[in-house]
Amino acid sequence: MEVQFKDAKQGDMKEIICVICPNSCKLQVFKDKKGEVQVEGYGCTRGIQYGEDEYTAPKRTLITTVKIDGGELPVLPVRSKVAIPKEKLFKAMEVANHVTAKAPIKMGDVVIPNLLGLGVEVIASRSMGKKE
Template sequence: MSINAIETLQFNCTTCPSECLLTVEVERDADGAVVEVRSVAGNSCPRGDKFAHQELTCPMRVLTTTVAVSGGDETLLPVRTAEAIPLALHAQAMNLIRGLVVNAPIRMGDIMLEDLLGTNINLIASMDIDRVKVAN
């Protein structure tokens, strides 16, 4: 019978400008996976506790990158996920996005990919791009 290890971690909460220094006690199994977040201290609001639990069990981040544009006055369009997606999906998402080419015109907030990797979260445009004006 293996005994789980108890570990104390410290990291900053990034949910607000206060960036509280959290002290988190976790229990890990023999493979190093988090079994339980036992306690969270140092947070000045409830968001710190929620952040610590999420960061240690399923870290989430907004993915930002660029995609190629066809027929636009810019060649690259900055895009981002409309909400955070699991960090574990970022490499797979980048492989999908890498081949994406979008057609101008594009408006900020337009959906470039719906339901990215089955997350129910869209990839959206982060700026406007107009069509190239052709001179006569």
């Protein structure tokens, strides 16, 4: 048995699994008669926002590593401070793959100041000392 993905484009209503937390609430998102996006099935208010965003413009946090010069390890884990449009993830990866950080670095230090001109910072996920 292969899991079939529901084609979200069919019909107006989308079934979206909320991934904000492990509760995995099953949201039903649709446009009402006035054309406004409605979310049902949420467990908390963050689910409403997620359902709306996922329906209109899905976003994901960029999570990857960048090269680091002189660090205890050759790579440094980084993340975008806020989520970016889902379809820009691979473009963002290309940018991250050409960035080199410099040790020592502290968690939260900005590694990429303005990712793809989106006004989003990419920050270090950990501190890393210089290799002795």
